[in-house]
Each structure stands twice: as structure tokens, then as C-alpha cells.
Amino acid sequence: MSxxxxxxxxxxxxxxxxxxxxxxxxxxxxxxxxxxxxxxxAAYTKSPxxxxxxxxRKSLTINPAKACQPLGAILVASxxxxxxxxxxxxxxxxxxxxxxxxxxxxxxxxxxxxxxxEDAAVFGGQKNMVAGLKNAYEIYKPKMIAVSxxxxxxxxxxxxxxxxxNSKKDGAVPEDFPTPFAHTPSFVGSHLTGYDNMLRxxxxxxxxxxxxxxTDNGKINIIPGYDGYSVGNIREIKKMLESMGVEYxxxxxxxxxxxxPMDGTYHMYxxxxxxEEVKEAKNAKATFSxxxxxxxxxxxxxxxxxxxxxxxxxxxxxxxxxxxxxxxxSEITGKPVSAELEKARGRALDAMADSNYYLHGKKFAIFGDxxxxxxxxxxxxxxxxxxxxxxxxxxxxxxxxxxxxKLDETTFGKxxxxxxxxxxxxxxxxxxxxxxxxxxxxxHGKQLAKEFDIPLVxxxxxxxxxxxxxxxxxxxxxGVINILNWTVNTLLDDLDNKATFNLDMVR
Amino acid sequence: MAMNLTKESGEALISEVxxxxxxxxxxxxxxxxxxxxxxxxxxxxxxxxxxxxxPGVMTVRGCAYAGSxxxxxxxxxxxxxxxxxxxxxxxxxxxTRRNYANGTAGVDNFVVMQVTSDFQEKDIxxxxxKKLEQLLREIKEMFPLAKGxxxxxxxxxxxxxxxxxxxxKEMSKELDMPIIAVRCEGFRGVSQSLGHHIANDTxxxxxxxxxxxxxxxxxDVAIVGDYNIGGDAWASxxxxxxxxxxxxxxxxxxxxxxxxxxxxxxxxxxxxxxxSMNYICRHMEEKYGIPWMEYNFFGPSKIEESVRKIAxxxxxxxxxxxxxxIEKYKGRMQQIIDRFKPRLEGKKxxxxxxxxxxxxxxxxxxxxxxxxVGAGYEFGHNDDYDRTLEExxxxxxxxxxxxxxxxxxxxxxxxxxxxxxxxxxxxxxQKMGVPFRQMHSxxxxxxxxxxxxxxxxxxxxDMAINAPVFKKMTPPWKEQ
Numbered sequence: 001m002s003x004x005x006x007x008x009x010x011x012x013x014x015x016x017x018x019x020x021x022x023x024x025x026x027x028x029x030x031x032x033x034x035x036x037x038x039x040x041x042a043a044y045t046k047s048p049x050x051x052x053x054x055x056x057r058k059s060l061t062i063n064p065a066k067a068c069q070p071l072g073a074i075l076v077a078s079x080x081x082x083x084x085x086x087x088x089x090x091x092x093x094x095x096x097x098x099x100x101x102x103x104x105x106x107x108x109x110x111x112x113x114x115x116x117x118e119d120a121a122v123f124g125g126q127k128n129m130v131a132g133l134k135n136a137y138e139i140y141k142p143k144m145i146a147v148s149x150x151x152x153x154x155x156x157x158x159x160x161x162x163x164x165x166n167s168k169k170d171g172a173v174p175e176d177f178p179t180p181f182a183h184t185p186s187f188v189g190s191h192l193t194g195y196d197n198m199l200r201x202x203x204x205x206x207x208x209x210x211x212x213x214x215t216d217n218g219k220i221n222i223i224p225g226y227d228g229y230s231v232g233n234i235r236e237i238k239k240m241l242e243s244m245g246v247e248y249x250x251x252x253x254x255x256x257x258x259x260x261p262m263d264g265t266y267h268m269y270x271x272x273x274x275x276e277e278v279k280e281a282k283n284a285k286a287t288f289s290x291x292x293x294x295x296x297x298x299x300x301x302x303x304x305x306x307x308x309x310x311x312x313x314x315x316x317x318x319x320x321x322x323x324x325x326x327x328x329x330s331e332i333t334g335k336p337v338s339a340e341l342e343k344a345r346g347r348a349l350d351a352m353a354d355s356n357y358y359l360h361g362k363k364f365a366i367f368g369d370x371x372x373x374x375x376x377x378x379x380x381x382x383x384x385x386x387x388x389x390x391x392x393x394x395x396x397x398x399x400x401x402x403x404x405x406k407l408d409e410t411t412f413g414k415x416x417x418x419x420x421x422x423x424x425x426x427x428x429x430x431x432x433x434x435x436x437x438x439x440x441x442x443x444h445g446k447q448l449a450k451e452f453d454i455p456l457v458x459x460x461x462x463x464x465x466x467x468x469x470x471x472x473x474x475x476x477x478x479g480v481i482n483i484l485n486w487t488v489n490t491l492l493d494d495l496d497n498k499a500t501f502n503l504d505m506v507r
Numbered sequence: 508m509a510m511n512l513t514k515e516s517g518e519a520l521i522s523e524v525x526x527x528x529x530x531x532x533x534x535x536x537x538x539x540x541x542x543x544x545x546x547x548x549x550x551x552x553x554x555x556x557x558x559x560x561x562p563g564v565m566t567v568r569g570c571a572y573a574g575s576x577x578x579x580x581x582x583x584x585x586x587x588x589x590x591x592x593x594x595x596x597x598x599x600x601x602x603t604r605r606n607y608a609n610g611t612a613g614v615d616n617f618v619v620m621q622v623t624s625d626f627q628e629k630d631i632x633x634x635x636x637k638k639l640e641q642l643l644r645e646i647k648e649m650f651p652l653a654k655g656x657x658x659x660x661x662x663x664x665x666x667x668x669x670x671x672x673x674x675x676k677e678m679s680k681e682l683d684m685p686i687i688a689v690r691c692e693g694f695r696g697v698s699q700s701l702g703h704h705i706a707n708d709t710x711x712x713x714x715x716x717x718x719x720x721x722x723x724x725x726x727d728v729a730i731v732g733d734y735n736i737g738g739d740a741w742a743s744x745x746x747x748x749x750x751x752x753x754x755x756x757x758x759x760x761x762x763x764x765x766x767x768x769x770x771x772x773x774x775x776x777x778x779x780x781x782x783s784m785n786y787i788c789r790h791m792e793e794k795y796g797i798p799w800m801e802y803n804f805f806g807p808s809k810i811e812e813s814v815r816k817i818a819x820x821x822x823x824x825x826x827x828x829x830x831x832x833i834e835k836y837k838g839r840m841q842q843i844i845d846r847f848k849p850r851l852e853g854k855k856x857x858x859x860x861x862x863x864x865x866x867x868x869x870x871x872x873x874x875x876x877x878x879x880v881g882a883g884y885e886f887g888h889n890d891d892y893d894r895t896l897e898e899x900x901x902x903x904x905x906x907x908x909x910x911x912x913x914x915x916x917x918x919x920x921x922x923x924x925x926x927x928x929x930x931x932x933x934x935x936x937q938k939m940g941v942p943f944r945q946m947h948s949x950x951x952x953x954x955x956x957x958x959x960x961x962x963x964x965x966x967x968x969d970m971a972i973n974a975p976v977f978k979k980m981t982p983p984w985k986e987q
Contacts, residue, residue: 031765059642061625068595090693092570096599108934114562132562152662186593
């Protein structure tokens with residue numbers, strides 16, 4: 001009967017004896033170490049002695065939690081209306097960036113490269129720029145092209161400003177066609193730096209020739225930052241601001257392009273901040289940076305100096321974070337926090353009280369980008385959980401030390417250690433040395449979670465191996481409930497998986 | 508309903524697409540698009556493959572590093588592969604290719620690790636050779652069971668004048684293990700393809716023939732160019748073993764340094780991915796007199812053909828075994844076909860994959876009664892297209908290094924029942940309401956090779972094509 005045909009795939013078929021026999025045969029040709037030796041070395045890699053050597057590493061990076069600049073550059077560029085992200089340099093980079101976002105957002109991601117090869121390495125990439133701009137403009141009909149660079153173009157010293165101007169003189173694109181640009185060398189900073197540089201490039205390009213108006217326009221600007229949850233978060237921020245009657249401009253709104261409908265048409269461009277909105281943003285009352293780690297340059301040298309606006313850096317995550325954000329918005333705009341939001345706050349608190357007993361006193365390890373990690377640690381401490389190991393590959397010494405100092409003075413965080421500039425192989429040694437109850441981080445934490453049998457709460461970027469999480473906000477009071485939901489239910493699943501007599505029906 | 512492609516309608520479609528291009532692009536792209544014609548002896552008159560991609564057109568292609576680290580070297584599990592340069596390349600290619608390998612991660616299996624020199628500005632300015640030396644020592648400390656190390660160069664390495672070969676040579680002595688410098692900088696060549704070639708050359712120079720096997724039999728074969736995506740190599744190996752052959756090496760899925768070092772004693776090299784590993788096979792033929800043959804384990808028809816062809820190289824015992832193997836699986840394969848063919852018969856498929864699969868999977872689709880109406884390679888050469896002439900039907904639309912625009916337009920016009928391509932294309936076509944399967948990663952399924960693989964392949968194609976979701980795009984209030 002064909003209806004009873006059982007088809008086994010990779011998840012189960014290789015457990016069959018015939019495959020076990022086959023793979024046993026293969027071992028004869030591998031010249032591998034004996035199983036006892038492997039076990040011995042595996043145990044050694046979890047020892048204090050190994051940990052010391054691991055932390056002695058000076059040059060070797062193993063499993064870092066960071067990516068490179070142009071990734072951040074094209075992410076922010078995707079948030080502008082009709083904007084085509086364009087990367088000047090080798091084409092393989094763009095293939096990587098696109099697939100990286102495809103895997104996280106489960107969405108298409110359009111970006112072009114100007115495919116520089118050996119000849120461009122010798123003569124420079126101007127020819128590629130002229131042809132690339134022309135082709136991209138004619139084929140994909142963008143309203144704007146945002147140019148960033150790969151490390152190849154940076155090492156050979158290509159000058160974007162000159163190349164783009166020359167391309168325009170050559171007629172590649174009209175003189176008045178917007179072509180903001182940013183140099184984004186991969187060997188400086190990280191994806192966060194790239195976000196910052198490109199955003200600054202776009203804002204500067206579109207507003208530097210515009211006079212600031214005498215009076216502000218009553219609106220506030222929101223910079224979302226490098227955010228794997230931009231789809232859910234931006235929508236949540238809009239919802240909160242609209243509930244207060246606050247007018248706003250999101251600078252780099254990619255919540256639509258990263259969540260287009262399946263309606264029979266591929267929408268290469270969808271939503272995004274318009275050029276007019278960016279120009280008008282110069283006259284806003286203030287600008288909020290929601291993930292300050294992605295905007296050091298934009299904030300320091302641009303919003304304050306060029307746009308002469310107050311800049312607020314608040315991550316609206318957790319109760320305190322969201323309170324602070326809404327409080328500041330209210331203060332600046334004069335609009336009270338709405339009753340609707342107060343109700344949402346109450347619901348979030350209610351949810352926290354429900355889950356309190358499963359989180360209070362639990363120890364956790366966390367890794368990710370600085371702003372997210374700090375805000376999440378603050379939130380988990382609101383639940384009475386205690387951070388142990390905090391690994392932030394992309395944090396500078398200054399950021400790391402500031403966070404350490406702050407935690408040292410808290411009740412729940414005083415036993416935490418902040419490891420800035422470290423990687424997930426360091427985290428492995430830390431967990432081997434001192435176990436935790438759960439780990440918070442991206443998909444890249446799953447090997448650790450498996451090895452130490454510790455539940456992984458997936459919050460971060462990238463998340464390749466779970467679906468739809470990015471559609472949910474982690475910001476605002478709604479975000480509190482989402483984070484709680486993921487965390488407490490992950491811990492309860494773990495409790496059930498390990499339960500014997502205590503497989504309680506009610507938790 | 509899918510469009511019925513004829514030579515004329517196909518040519519018209521090609522012209523329509525080309526008309527949207529600026530003149531220079533039009534002229535260049537014309538050489539990469541044609542209608543298949545089995546009368547042709549080869550493709551030299553209608554196609555120029557393995558050429559530079561045009562700037563700004565949104566090519567799907569990757570780079571030489573992807574071809575070396577991602578494809579050829581990366582799956583060798585007992586060596587540590589350093590992504591040498593800035594952090595990104597290694598990060599984006601970390602754990603995404605599904606080349607399964609047995610072993611303990613971080614102890615004797617390093618496939619799932621992202622090991623990088625994480626270049627900073629000072630390394631670019633002052634050079635990275637000193638850092639590399641220190642890093643190699645640190646690898647030895649961190650991973651005592653590693654059998655060797657490869658240095659996978661990223662773009663800057665070749666531009667700043669680092670002498671990684673000298674470092675590798677010197678450190679190889681100091682650390683007493685093979686350390687292999689691979690010049691696979693991303694700007695070299697026009698796609699992943701040159702990276703395959705460069706990686707093959709370094710295998711030839713630094714691994715092949717460097718160790719001797721414990722024993723030899725007349726039935727020793729090597730699987731070459733199978734990266735064990737979703738367990739493909741394991742599903743192929745088992746068939747060869749059932750034939751009575753001894754698989755002494757897997758290149759390179761679930762592979763080891765020792766297997767590569769001892770392959771010069773194989774009696775026959777079985778080449779799966781011609782595009783990425785024909786180089787090493789040709790070399791072994793020349794230097795060691797080892798014959799090689801291409802085989803195809805996609806779908807029962809091609810498997811039977813290949814099993815017999817492989818057996819031809821051996822004695823009557825193996826030939827008899829080959830028939831037994833074929834006989835053994837016949838019933839089960841028929842069950843699979845009986846189950847799925849009625850659901851898939853007549854469905855039209857467009858493929859756009861790397862350098863082998865667009866031709867290799869055709870037979871498997873045909874076993875299910877499906878038809879390939881379009882096929883193309885990201886980084887094929889003319890010899891790949893020559894090999895496609897006979898596999899593809901008359902009037903199949905062929906596209907080389909297709910741009911995103913071309914693929915979208917072709918699919919939009921032809922309206923196939925299924926598109927098989929990569930992750931960058933997947934969501935585009937799903938939005939268009941076209942069922943899709945990733946044909947690089949098997950869309951997180953697999954294996955698709957071998958008899959066991961065909962079952963999964965058939966199931967997956969059915970799951971895609973007959974997914975209810977694609978039939979719901981028009982809301983009821985808009986239905987006529």
C-alpha cells in the first residue's frame with residue numbers, strides 16, 4: 001500500500017544499522033585518533049588549564065559573534081524608499097550578505113555588486129563603478145543607490161566620492177540621481193560600524209545642502225539600529241507613538257521590505273523612508289537612537305552637530321527601558337503616555353508576575369551586540385535572573401568596562417563578568433568552568449547549548465534555525481511579553497524534557 | 508499554466524529580456540542565453556561561459572574563497588580551515604552548507620567552526636604574516652587532534668603582499684603538520700569556479716600521495732566531488748559498498764586528510780561534481796594512471812546506468828553484484844514512483860544551480876514524469892553546457908550566470924510549476940506564488956543522492972508542488 005510508504009530522511013535514515021556499518025567501515029581510512037583519545041581531549045578542552053590557554057589567545061578568533069561592515073551598510077540602505085544597496089568591490093561578498101539576510105528573515109534581499117576582479121585590483125575599480133551604476137540604474141530602476149565598499153576596494157584605496165562623480169559625468173546615472181555612499185572597510189569595526197557609516201552617508205547626502213528651518217516640525221526621528229527584529233520592532237514603535245499621537249519619522253524603515261506579502265508579485269522595493277521624509281527629518285524636535293551601538297558616528301558628529309538636535313539613546317526594551325523611552329518621548333513632544341500604553345504596561349507586569357518563579361535566581365550566559373545585550377541583561381534582572389557570563393565580541397574596551405561597572409553595583413548582576421572582544425570559544429570555557437541555567441543568543445549558540453545540555457533562548461542575530469521570531473517585537477511592553485514567552489517556555493520545555501516523577505500537568 | 512516553450516517562443520523571450528538591458532550588457536548577455544538544440548555538437552557557437560559578470564546586474568555568483576573554503580577544503584573535517592583576513596567571509600559561510608561530518612565538534616571535527624584571523628586595520632597596514640604565525644601555534648594549542656591546517660585567503664591577503672606560503676612552509680616544520688596556503692582571494696577569477704581549481708591544485712601539491720594506505724584491494728575506489736550535503740556521500744557510498752567495492756576516500760564531504768593523502772592508490776576515481784573536482788581526477792590519471800569516470804546517482808534510471816557503467820571497470824563478480832543491487836531496489840523505487848508520479852506528472856521545472864546539478868538532476872525529475880524547461884549554471888564552463896546538450900530536452904531555455912532580472916522575467920513568463928535554485932532566489936519566487944526547492948542545500952532536507960535519496964527527493968518535490976498554500980493567493984472575494 002503506497003499510503004503507508006514511510007520515507008526516512010537525513011534525520012533518521014543514517015541511524016539505520018546498514019549506515020552505521022558503512023560509516024564504521026569508513027573509519028578504517030580516516031586514520032582518526034582512538035575514541036578514548038578523543039574523549040580524553042574533549043575532557044581536556046573543558047578543563048581550567050585549557051580555559052587559561054584559551055583566554056591567552058592573541059591572534060586566533062574562534063566562533064566570533066560579529067560580522068563585517070558592508071552587511072550593516074546594506075541593511076540600513078534597504079530601509080529607504082526605492083533604494084538599491086550597491087557594494088563596490090568583489091561580488092562574492094554580496095552573495096554572502098544576501099544569503100545571510102535570506103536565512104535570517106526568510107525573505108528576498110536585493111543588493112548589487114560591481115564585481116571587481118583582478119584587473120580592477122591593478123587599475124582600480126572606476127570602470128566597474130561606471131558600468132555598475134549604469135546597469136543597476138537601468139535594470140532595477142531604483143530611486144536611490146546607496147554605495148558601500150568591500151575590503152578589496154578599501155585595500156586598493158578606491159575613492160567613492162570621485163568615482164561616483166566621474167560616473168555621473170560619464171552619464172551612468174543622471175547628475176541629480178541620489179547616490180549616497182560610505183566607505184565600509186571590513187577590517188574596521190563590525191556590521192554595527194557599517195550601519196553607522198552608511199546611515200551617516202545617507203543622511204548627510206540628502207540633507208547637507210538643506211537649510212534647517214527656524215522652528216521644528218513637531219516630529220521626532222527614530223533610528224532603529226542594526227536589528228534582526230526590525231520588522232516587529234519598528235511596527236511596535238510606530239504603534240506606541242501613534243497611540244500617543246506623536247508624529248515621527250523612522251530613519252531607515254525596513255519593516256516592509258523585510259516582510260512583503262505573498263501575493264503573486266515579487267516586490268523588489270516596498271515601503272521605506274522617502275527622500276522627502278529624510279529631508280524633513282532635519283527639522284525634527286529630536287532624534288532617538290534605539291540601538292546606540294549602531295550609531296556612534298551618526299549620533300556624535302551628525303545629529304548633534306549637523307542637525308543640531310537633541311539625541312536620545314534609549315533601548316526601549318524591558319519595563320524600565322520602555323518606560324524611559326516613552327517618558328522621554330512624552331517630555332520632548334509634550335504628549336502624555338496614552339492610557340492604552342499604561343494598560344499594555346500593566347499586562348506586561350502581569351505576565352512577569354506569572355513567570356517570576358521560573359526565572360528568579362536563574363543564572364544565565366548571554367552573547368550578542370552591546371546594546372541588545374545590555375538591554376536584555378537589564379530585563380532579565382527585572383525578572384530576578386542573574387547574569388554570569390556576558391560575551392560581546394563587538395564591544396570596545398570602553399563599552400565593556402562601563403557595563404561591568406554598572407553591573408557591579410546591582411543586586412542581581414554583581415556576579416556577572418563582561419567579556420568584551422571575546423568569542424564563543426571563550427564562552428565555551430566559561431560555561432565549562434561555571435554552568436548556567438540558560439543561554440541567550442543567536443543560532444550560533446546552539447552547539448554550546450547542545451554540548452552542555454543547557455537550553456538556548458534564541459534572541460539575537462542571526463537566527464537561522466527557527467522561523468518567524470523576527471516578526472515579533474522585542475521592544476515595548478509587547479516585547480516584554482514576547483521575550484518572557486520565549487524564555488519561560490524554553491525553560492519549561494527543558495524542565496519537562498528532563499522530568500521523571502515531576503512531569504507536572506500544571507506549571 | 509506553464510508556457511509551452513518552443514525554439515521560436517524561447518528566442519522571442521530571450522530577445523525581450525535582452526531589450527531591457529543597456530547596449531553593452533545586451534551584447535554580452537546575448538552570449539549566455541540560448542535554446543537547447545541537441546543537433547549541436549558543442550556549445551562553442553552559441554555560448555561563452557565562465558566569463559566575468561557584468562557590474563551592477565545582480566549576479567548570483569560568489570567568489571574563489573567560496574569555491575575553496577566553502578566547497579573543496581571546508582568539508583575536510585579533521586583539518587582546521589582558517590578564514591584568513593577580515594571576519595565576514597568566515598562568518599557568512601559558517602555552518603550554512605550542510606556538509607555533514609561525523610566526529611566531535613571542536614575536538615576531532617572542525618567543519619562546524621568559524622576560525623578566522625579577524626584582520627584589523629593594523630594587519631592591513633603592517634601585514635598579517637606575524638599574526639598568522641602566532642595564530643597557527645594557537646590552533647595547535649587549542650585543537651591538539653587537528654591533522655593539519657589550511658589558510659584560506661580572503662581578498663586583502665593578495666593585495667597587501669603577505670607571503671603566506673613562506674609562513675605555511677616554516678610553520679609546517681615547527682608544528683609538524685601539513686599547513687597549506689590557499690590563494691583563493693575573492694577577486695581572483697570570475698566566480699567560485701577558480702576557487703575550486705586553486706583548491707584542487709593545493710590538494711595536489713600538499714596532500715595527495717603524502718601517505719600510503721594500510722592495504723590495497725582491486726576494488727578500491729574513491730568518491731570525488733561529493734560534499735555530503737544532507738548526507739549525500741553516505742547515501743552513495745552504501746551503493747558502492749553493496750556492489751562489493753571498497754570506498755577508500757570521500758572528497759571531501761565527511762572527508763579526512765588521510766583519505767586525500769592516500770587516494771593515489773585508488774583503482775578508479777568516481778567523479779560526482781565534475782565542475783569542482785575534474786582537475787584532481789585528470790591529475791591522478793596523468794600521474795598515477797588512475798582512470799576516472801563521471802557518475803550520476805540522482806533517480807533510479809541514472810543510478811542503474813551509472814552502477815552498470817562503474818561495474819564495467821571491474822570483474823564479473825562486481826558486474827553480477829551490480830545487477831543484484833539494481834534488482835534489490837527496483838521494487839521500492841517502483842513504489843516511490845507509483846506514489847508520487849501521479850501527483851507530479853507533466854509538471855514543468857526551471858533550474859538554476861551551481862556547476863553540476865542543472866544537468867545531473869534532470870533524470871530524477873524525469874523518473875517522476877516531470878519536465879525541465881529551463882536550466883542554467885552559476886559558474887559552469889562550456890564543457891558543462893556541452894554535457895547538458897544531451898541531458899536537456901530540445902527547446903530547453905538555457906541561461907548562464909543569469910541575473911536576478913533574467914530569472915525573474917523568465918519565471919514570470921514561463922510560469923513553471925517548480926523552480927529549483929538557491930536561497931537568494933527562494934523567497935523571490937515564493938512571493939510570486941511559484942513552488943520552490945533550494946537545490947544547493949536540498950532546502951534543509953536530503954540526502955538526494957542514491958536510492959535512499961530519491962525517495963526524499965520525490966517526497967520533497969511533491970511537498971513543494973502540491974503545497975496548498977500556493978493555491979490560496981487570490982482571496983475568495985477576488986475570485987471570478
